[in-house]
Amino acid sequence: MATAMVLAGCGGPPVDPLSDRSPVGPTVEVELTEREAYSTVATASLPRIEARVAPDLDAEVIVDLAHPTESGAPLVFQVISERDGWVEVLLPVRPNGSTGWVLGSAVELTRNQYRIEVDTGTHRLTLFERGRVRMEVPVAIGTGATPTPLGEFYLTELLQPPDPTGPYGTYAYGLSGYSETLQSFNGGDGVIGLHGTNEPSSLGSDVSHGCVRLANETINELVKILPLGTPVVITGPSS
Amino acid sequence: MSRRTTRILGVFAAVVALAVGLIVVPAGAEDDLTVKPDEVIRGQPGSTVTVATEQIPADLVGNVCDVRIATVNGSSVHPGNVVITRTGDQVFETPGIEDSPEGKVTDISSVTLGETLTLDLRLGDDGLSSLGFTVAVDCPEPTPAPAQVESPPEESTPTVLPAQQVAPPADPVSGNPTFTG
Numbered sequence: 001m002a003t004a005m006v007l008a009g010c011g012g013p014p015v016d017p018l019s020d021r022s023p024v025g026p027t028v029e030v031e032l033t034e035r036e037a038y039s040t041v042a043t044a045s046l047p048r049i050e051a052r053v054a055p056d057l058d059a060e061v062i063v064d065l066a067h068p069t070e071s072g073a074p075l076v077f078q079v080i081s082e083r084d085g086w087v088e089v090l091l092p093v094r095p096n097g098s099t100g101w102v103l104g105s106a107v108e109l110t111r112n113q114y115r116i117e118v119d120t121g122t123h124r125l126t127l128f129e130r131g132r133v134r135m136e137v138p139v140a141i142g143t144g145a146t147p148t149p150l151g152e153f154y155l156t157e158l159l160q161p162p163d164p165t166g167p168y169g170t171y172a173y174g175l176s177g178y179s180e181t182l183q184s185f186n187g188g189d190g191v192i193g194l195h196g197t198n199e200p201s202s203l204g205s206d207v208s209h210g211c212v213r214l215a216n217e218t219i220n221e222l223v224k225i226l227p228l229g230t231p232v233v234i235t236g237p238s239s
Numbered sequence: 240m241s242r243r244t245t246r247i248l249g250v251f252a253a254v255v256a257l258a259v260g261l262i263v264v265p266a267g268a269e270d271d272l273t274v275k276p277d278e279v280i281r282g283q284p285g286s287t288v289t290v291a292t293e294q295i296p297a298d299l300v301g302n303v304c305d306v307r308i309a310t311v312n313g314s315s316v317h318p319g320n321v322v323i324t325r326t327g328d329q330v331f332e333t334p335g336i337e338d339s340p341e342g343k344v345t346d347i348s349s350v351t352l353g354e355t356l357t358l359d360l361r362l363g364d365d366g367l368s369s370l371g372f373t374v375a376v377d378c379p380e381p382t383p384a385p386a387q388v389e390s391p392p393e394e395s396t397p398t399v400l401p402a403q404q405v406a407p408p409a410d411p412v413s414g415n416p417t418f419t420g
Contacts, residue, residue: 037347041406071412071414072414110404110405111404111405111406112405112406113349130346130347130348146419155409157409157412158409158410158411158412159411159412159413159414159416160412160413160414161414161416162413167420168418168420171411172418174416174418179419182419185418185419186417186420187417188416188417188419189417191417191418191419192418192419193416193418193419195416195418195420208419208420210419211418211419223408223409223411224408225408226409227406227407227408228406229406
């Protein structure tokens with residue numbers, strides 16, 4: 001599918017007639033491949049999806065997941081790779097970073113041009129669109145006792161709380177990752193969220209039980225554009 | 240899933256020989272278009288110069304396709320130059336194309352193709368440009384509807400189609416979150 005590119009460059013013979021100008025600034029190397037600009041989302045097309053340890057029907061089943069999910073959201077995965085009719089995906093299960101293989105015929109693939117990076121060291125969330133920065137905003141993260149887990153996750157569900165003035169704000173995304181210190185929280189099983197807040201003054205600090213908090217205005221903007229399956233990469237100060 | 244690529248090659252003056260030397264014409268070359276090179280672009284700072292206007296094949300008009308701009312700068316630097324791509328009622332800009340020596344910029348936008356695709360260059364402070372760049376329009380090839388499969392997918396021959404559609408924004412579901420707030 002990738003488009004073959006032909007780059008017509010200056011710099012070699014024949015000589016650029018304007019090359020006598022002094023170079024200014026650092027060299028910029030921004031060469032986005034389609035793989036870097038887009039990710040792939042797999043959305044279940046069957047009521048249940050089995051993820052296996054290998055791309056083989058005889059391989060061990062890691063997990064059997066329902067579609068739609070318990071919250072009513074479609075079951076989605078972030079695609080890692082594809083091989084012989086199978087799709088390797090990130091799984092929304094413990095331990096964090098689990099992967100598995102699902103049948104390609106059991107999912108529908110779509111392209112996603114968005115990616116989120118959260119730097120817990122700087123308390124900043126950066127939204128990329130086709131590899132370019134579209135938004136950079138402050139966030140609150142987990143405390144030292146309940147840290148926000150680091151790793152590569154993706155958006156699994158989008159909930160609209162009944163009370164927009166509550167602690168989750170106007171919207172809350174669920175991530176595929178889990179707290180590594182809390183096995184359960186508030187009746188749930190410790191899923192990390194990306195949500196608004198009723199304490200905007202907390203942004204920029206370590207105050208949560210592991211979730212990533214955003215201003216309500218920010219989450220409202222994200223809801224307009226982000227598909228489920230959007231990659232969320234969380235890094236730490238030493239990453 | 241096959242795709243069709245329409246390549247529009249825009250090359251300014253000094254790089255034409257090199258560019259032609261690099262062209263690899265793919266199969267199905269009937270869609271490849273080459274814009275003849277102009278001289279080095281000169282104009283008033285801030286002015287816009289139309290570099291090329293190309294007709295979009297009729298069967299692609301109205302299709303949502305990826306338009307990919309790839310630029311490679313030479314050793315000269317002309318800050319503020321911007322490639323502007325227009326088709327139908329859509330416009331997108333690719334800035335920073337000559338801001339640094341040997342700099343490369345690749346920009347991809349999904350657009351609904353109009354009848355023509357026009358490439359403009361808005362000149363920066365020095366009113367000069369000597370850039371080489373390519374524009375490729377990458378469209379999905381129409382495919383027949385998939386056959387209905389009655390047997391369970393687990394028993395059928397697994398196939399995976401490359402992702403073609405852009406994922407839509409998520410639909411919110413009403414509910415009380417139990418995330419680690």
